Amino acid sequence: MCGIVGILGQGPVADLLVDSLKRLEYRGYDSAGVATLEGEHIERRRAEGKLRNLEARLKDAPLQGRVGIGHTRWATHGKPTENNAHPHATERVAVVHNGIIENFRELRQQLESTGAQFTSDTDTEVVAHLVNSYLEQGQSPEQAVRLSLPQLRGAFALAFLFTGHDDLMIGARKGSPLAIGYGDSEMYLGSDAIALAPFTDTISYLEDGDWVVLTRTGAVIRNADGEVVKRETLKSGASSFVVDKANFRHFMAKEIHEQPEVVGHTLARYIDMATERAVLPAELPFDFRDIQRVSITACGTANYAGHVAKYWFERFARLPVEIDVASEFRYREAPLCRGDLAIVISQSGETADTLAALRYAKEQGLHTLSVVNVPTSTIARESEVVMPTLAGPEIGVASTKAFTCQLMVLAALAVAAGRARGELSEADETKLVHGLIEVPRLMSAALATEPQIERLARDIAKRQDVLYLGRGTSYPLALEGALKLKEISYIHAEGYAAGELKHGPIALIDENMPVVVIAPFDRVFEKTVSNMQEVAARGGNIILMTDAKGAAEASVEALVNIVLPDMPSAFTPIVYAIPVQLLAYHTAVVMGTDVDQPRNLAKSVTVE
Template identity: 80%
Template sequence: MCGIIGILGRGPVAGQLVESLKRLEYRGYDSAGVATLEGDHLERRRAEGKLKNLEARLRGDLLSGHTGIGHTRWATHGKPTERNAHPHVTDNVAVVHNGIIENFRELRAELEQNGANFASETDTEVVAHLVESYLKHGYSPQDAVKALLPRLRGAFALAFLFKGHNDLMIGARRGSPLAIGHGDGEMYLGSDAIALAPFTDTITYLEDGDWAVLTRTICVIYDSKGAVAHRKTLKSGASSLLVDKANYRHFMAKEIHEQPEVVGQTLARYVDMAAKRIALPFELPFDFNDIKRISITACGTASYAGHVAKYWFERLARMPVEIDVASELRYREAPLRKGDLAIVISQSGETADTLAALRYAKAQGLHTVSVVNVPTSTIARESETVLPTLAGPEIGVASTKTFTCQLMVMAALAVAAGKGRGELSDLDELKLVGELIEVPRLIAAAFAIEPQIEKLARDIAKSRAVLYLGRGTSFPLALEGALKLKEVSYIHAEGYAAGELKHGPIALIDESMPVVVIAPYDRVFEKTVSNMQEVAARGGNIILMTDATGASEATVDSLVTIVLPDMAATFTPMVYAIPVQLLAYYTAVVMGADVDQPRNLAKSVTVE
């Protein structure tokens, strides 16, 4: 996850920028840079690799400006080179960026037609050139950013400096987090409170769609409609060693809201954004054509990510997949074919049952791939290949952002398998990767339903049991929704394939039973509607999670409808996870449960 820091200081800021960036190293990065205003002009220093390389550059080529921005970059568009490192600078503006600009190709083509010369392969540079074009047409810096933001598609956080404006910095966020730090005659911008902790504990968090104009003494925040917005100023308990809750009541809420950013960062690790192709970060030590069967093993939420991936591998790559709960596989003595592939999924990389399953697969001569959030973990170290998720620290016991990041990794791997086996054409890959690139933005858009979910949770909290239904990839998501509700609210819940309703669960349906139906408008939607009719006929209270088309087509009584953004059907679980997680979270809050540390549960299960 890229890191951003900005300082309007009273003395030279380059050293402070670097020290603050060190506190963001946990986010992961492969290059770094700073830009400062030296008098009335912009100066920049960048370096590939770790911050020590940037420090060495600054020792040999000093910066003395009192206004500056800094950045640690995790490569998305373009290789991790100095040329692609941030900040990106034009004649009059410098910018740092966390996130993905989805429509950068169209913007770049337009700018090049108008004479802009690009020096990097990044999506971020279009932001600098667009603002530059507005400035050259007589816009003020504030008006230039105001004009820019509606033209950008994607999830992002941005910080700007402007030539000749020593007492000005502008920040903006959509999807990716950004916080303002208030000092004594100084002002700061940062990706999180940890970056700002050395300077101030007085923090204002920008809300989604906000942008802010900062001087050393004044901070004016505007919402997405351009109206002045008043956001709470809080005292932060963050330190360089602690992950902060930001302005959220619980880590679980914060981590749910981090998903546009972290899913985007994970996507960028496995996809060539410019070419819209899968680009795994290293060559796999096997050929998918030699694999006859995939065995996926995990526990809890990670196992449901594996269930979704089973659909993807079988549909996109035409590969048979078996999925096992790790605690069963380790004792079942399943026959595994030497040379096949075992994929193990674990948030911590230390889950005892999953580790045992990995060792069993290795002993049977299988290739092993691990999908983990901790690349230094035991599972990662013992795997032949490691595919890291880039979710960052997840403090809440109930997995949220690690789940969607696991899905993103598995989606990319499934497309790679399909392409490698000749089941997907170049055009198929282009289409599917294009759909993946849209996912972070769609996740951010899905938060529009949050007030409706919060209200609905008050009714769910009165229930003794809840049923979740889904078909296709929505079936594993129904299992995950039921698990989340059980974990954090302690309400009994069950997830079922919608077609199984008539084979037993329908006996539970009555007027007191909420039934959550996860049903994007896809090829099985009509079948799911028929199952909803069965629930409605028995007085069940249906909560439908769908898109606008599904909402208009689902003519069923007893219906609360949660409308999510329109999207292609293949990768809906990553977006539909948002209402599922929010419903569990808000229900637990209403019930007064310990959301971040539910009873009897641990984050990393290292025992049987």
């Protein structure tokens, strides 16, 4: 979602703001801008499109102010034009905003009735005019913000600067994340630690309802009731990460190839290699033997990780699992039993719908466990138990390594739950743990299919529709494969349980329809072959992702066989995710799309 950065510096900050915004490109954006205090007035430079356009504006008309705010915008209200780009400003105040002001229309009408002149279509501009209205009444900047915040309905992170106040910046959050950075006679605001990494490794996260007054000497944080509060100061590791493409053309390619390594890191966290046991989090506040049902909620790719985990928990731990799209979970008012377990999954840990689902589950008396990539995120902080995925920063908008790390965490948890409930014997656990330990090596072997997949992508790029089929744990992977192709190549794709082919999708099959079949040789392989025969009989082009035995046993001629290493069937989705991701990636490259920042998408969706 939108990115925010603010700097109270000792010298000109405009170029520093842009450099920091570049670190936030992974969140997705369609315009950008900065504002600085130039003497006694606010100056802005804004541009639609990529940050290079903003850099060109600054080259033509430089800014010298020592205090400034910057923003990358992902359009929600109004088209991605320069006029709608942030910062928004009046003569007295400038603001940048991440989130949605739900009651902006009524606020705008009220402000227009008092003479406010609006110049954009955004919800954000009402914030600038609302604060300005209090400044015009003689209120101080701090009081103007304090009086304005309760009138804003929705989720937001805000950063303000003010005419005539060279040593002042104010930030606020409700729902959307915002971090404070502490420097040497300098202070910073940012959407996350990555944005602040070039300046400082000392950060604090505002909590929901907090607002902060920054000067170059420090920060005063107040909660929603106006009380001065302290928030924990942390040492961020973000500056230690190399957020570049290395030798790869795109971040997505780099992150696909990082998976054997990062999944190995995750594995080492949740598997005791010495005893060959899955390790539950320390001081677990519940006993898996007392859990009657698990509710899993997530969005997008994380939701498909949850679908795979449903199979694992039900098979290994004999625990019934309900899986929900987070945006629907609380609205259907699901009946939940106090003392059961809710698992929420989110790469960023800030996904608005998933956070709302977590809070709903807590209200219903469920234990809560989060699987997140950012252990300092809001979801992590509000969960009873946090299981970090340890994937490292994922810059490409389409999730790759975060997905497979989520799967590894969930697999280890399901095995540990099965052992704790007495559903798995010690020998069962050892066998499953052996299977998990092999996964990083098998992922490296799966990457060897890339040249074949790159050639295949040239054909897929010519098609308008693609169908993905799978059974068992390969079914959620079929859903994920279709999502990946849609996200970055813009080709229409659908994923189905292979057994559902006869119940509708078979009507689409003809000689122009590629059908990707994800079918490791497992207990349902023969059933999947039957579905492949139905496709072949209608002229469909079959792309079979299987292992050597599956390729030998398949009685249907496939357009392409992508042969993956032999492995135990329990954890094939973690390894088979790689060719699924590579097919989407190379198809998008052939088509010339913006692989790392596909249109209309954002990395961290912090609004409903």
